[in-house]
Amino acid sequence: MRSQPPQAVTKTVVITGSTRGIGFGLACRFLERGCNVVVNGRSQEATGKALAELQRYRLQVAAVAADVSNPEGIRHLYDEATRQFGRVDIWINNAGMLHESRTVWELDQAAITEVLRLNMDGVIHGTIIPFLRMQQEGGGKIFNMEGLGSDGFMIDGMTIYGTTKSALSYFTRSFAHEARQSSVQIGTLSPGMVVTDMLRGMVSGTSPESLKKRRFFNVMADDVDTVTAFLCEKILASTAQSPAIKWLTKPAMVLKILVAPFRKRDFFA
Secondary structure: OOOOOOOOOOOEEEEOOOOOHHHHHHHHHHHHOOOEEEEEEOOHHHHHHHHHHOHHHOOOEEEEEOOOOOHHHHHHHHHHHHHHHOOOOEEEEOOOOOOOOOOHHHOOHHHHHHHHHHHHHHHHHHHHHHHHHHHHHOOEEEEEEOOOOOOOOOOOOOHHHHHHHHHHHHHHHHHHHHOOOOOEEEEEEEOOOEOOHHHHHHOOOOOHHHHHHHHHHHHHOEOHHHHHHHHHHHHHHOOOOOOEEEOOOHHHHHHHHHHHHHOOOOOOO
């Protein structure tokens, strides 16, 4: 009797901050590839709405309301994911917050604290807690979402947000180096400039500065579906201990500039 090949194990993916934008796009892409997916948002209303939009995948998707800016919320999310699907194979720290476009000295202290709490504390504990659990379970993958500031690029009015993303990049690389003997991959995702509500918020208004930013993003940005399809495939295929998955590479940026005069796009019309 010919032996049957082993059945592929269904992967379970947890994505923080995935009720909209890149996180929601990633949820769709992983579900299309047969993965179990846990979407997350701060409120029951947001997670319920996301779940309703993903009803065609209802046998493979769960939604958990949890504030991932604190360890308790992260533990609750991880526990619910394992309760629903048995284990977590891939954890993506996507949740992030943008502040109002203002100089640092014009920002309210409460706004600064809130951004630092989610974008920094949330990622730090969102790496440590899944890492310890995955070690006990025999392995897994953790990815932290980069953004404006990760590579040193600056936009006026985005200093605090950019600082959190710059720190996130160092934290992830250093954590991966310390965990290099483990069975858990620790990597980064660099989606480039993606047309989401967050990006639209950066160019709201009709000031000369906002119009200048719109022209720039119309050249460099891409839609959610295109970017998340690329990231999803690379995440599932990654085998490196510290993968750095990057969509908008320098050659790609040069190509966008060269073709810009021949490709008129307006994401903000």
